[in-house]
Amino acid sequence: MQxxxxxxxxxxxxxxxILGILAVTAAPKFINLQGDARLSTLQGMKGAIQSANSLLYSKAAIGGSEKDAAADASPIEGVTLNFGYIQATKAELEAALDITSTDWVIAVSDPVTTPASVTIQPVDAPDTCVFTYQQAKDASTPPVYGTMPDASDC
Incomplete structure (x- = not known):
């Protein structure tokens, strides 16, 4: 007998x-990993700006320059502040956060509007994966951080 x-x-x-069933149930969890990663990176950038603003405002308050407009302010840590907060310019954000344009696209939204604002997005991200930072309007108005996009937008 053989x-x-x-x-x-x-x-x-x-x-x-069985492998097909496993693939169908597991695949949706891994489809949008790139969008989730971009959104997390964008949220990290927003948190970095908020933290830098808190630290720089504290230093400006200690030095008594938290009510100075950008034209009257002396640089703190190499960053010229506007009413104690980071100005909404590419150069000031890059200096304050130690970031480069190889990783981030920082664009002035509308140079005519007051207060100035910039849009920030990761490089190679869709145009919908963006948030807005608006600098302080005056000494009594802090900066405004735009709403975050959904993971589907990134």
Whole structure:
């Protein structure tokens, strides 16, 4: 009597069906990983700006320059502040956060509006994966951080 080695056709079909079911249930969890990563990066940038603003405002308050407009302010940590907060310019954000244009797209939204604002997005991200930073309007109005996009926008 001969022993049979290998799998039967039925066994192979059952294994393929089980793998197909696993793939269908697991695939949606991994489809939008890139969008989630971009959104997390954008949220990290927003948090970095908020933290830098808190630290720089504290230093400006200690020095008594938290009510100075950008034209009257002396640089703190190499950053010229506007009413104690980071100005909404590419140069000031890059200096305050130690970032480069190879990773981030920082664009002035509308140079005519007051207060100035910039849009910030990761490089190679869709145009919908962006948030807005608006500098302080005056000494009594802090900067405004725009709403974050959804993961589907990134």
């Amino acid at each position: 022993k049979q080695n290998g799998f039967t056709l039925i066994e192979l079909v059952v294994v393929i069906i």
